[in-house]
Amino acid sequence: MKLRILGCSGGIGGNLRTTSMLLDHDVLIDAGTGVGDLSLAEMCVIDHVFVTHSHLDHIASLPLLVDSVGFMRGQPLVIHATDETIAILKQHVFNWEIWPDFTEIPTLHQPLLRFERIACGETVEIGGRMITPLPANHVVPAVGFQIDSGKASLVFSGDTTTCDALWEAVNRIRNLEYLIVETAFSNAEKELAVVSKHLCPSLLADELHKLKLNPEIYVTHLKPGEIELTMQEVSECVRGFVPKMLQNGQVFEF
Structure with a gap:
């Protein structure tokens, strides 16, 4: 897949x-x-x-x-x-x-x-590929997705801010290989991140403290003009993981 x-x-x-x-x-x-x-x-x-x-x-x-x-x-x-x-x-x-x-x-x-x-926790199977909506916390109703090939899983958070239910669901995925998680704003815009229900590097660090697994982590949804700054702040804030920037054209096989 x-x-x-x-x-x-x-x-x-x-x-x-x-x-x-x-x-x-x-x-x-x-x-x-x-x-x-x-x-x-x-x-x-x-x-x-x-x-x-x-x-x-x-x-x-x-x-x-x-x-x-x-x-x-x-x-x-x-x-x-939904x-x-x-x-x-x-x-x-x-x-x-x-x-x-x-x-x-x-x-x-x-x-x-x-x-x-679709609804959170209810898996949709398409040709042997299992796609399960996961909880998210955004300004409009939102979900993330677990995509499971049977051998391994990738999780995409979608747009979300702090969400304990997301990490509770993610920690139950025993074959988790990849995690794609949003970080939309730099730390200077933390207040905007909170109001718009997104993450910034300091909030991402807090969220990743809840992760009990060890997948490869990729950061998505970076704002134009703040890409380098935000990724630098991610590297400074996050401990225990080394998140990478998601790239257009990147391919995940799992």
Whole structure:
């Protein structure tokens, strides 16, 4: 099983792309601007999108994805999200005002888009790949994901701030090999991180004290203009682990 990072930035500009990851060839984890770098052929074979939450940097390419390849496919694109996120997407995106409601196009019985409910702790199996939503603590309802190949697991925190329930769930994953965790702001912006329910390096250090396992740790969602500063602060604050910066184009095999 391979997970390719299409985007992992907290913003855009130059080569920066917002959060999206391609699992093998047919499953997206979030649908930020990184999806736009895929070819039409690559987009056409994506059957499932697992959405952590409704913020634009994680769903920006979703409306354009279904519009671009929906009529080239023989089955609906399935969006897996919590009830709360599905309600937000229906009300604010696929509402005929911002974008057409592709759950009705071309007909109600043969739509280009379909929603599937997910919930924390309830595993979805797709072709032997097990994807389990994990708790997160953000300003909108949000989850992270455990992706389990059977041999090893990767955890993606999604957007979150301090969240004991996340680490309780993570510590139960005996085959955890990789952890991708957000750190959106530098320490100088800790107050903003707290208000917007993100992490900064000092908060990340506090959270990692709760981790009882020893996976490889990668930091994602760094803000443009603060990348080097934030990673320097991560190296200064975190003890017992050596987090690395997640890179666009990076591939995890597990």
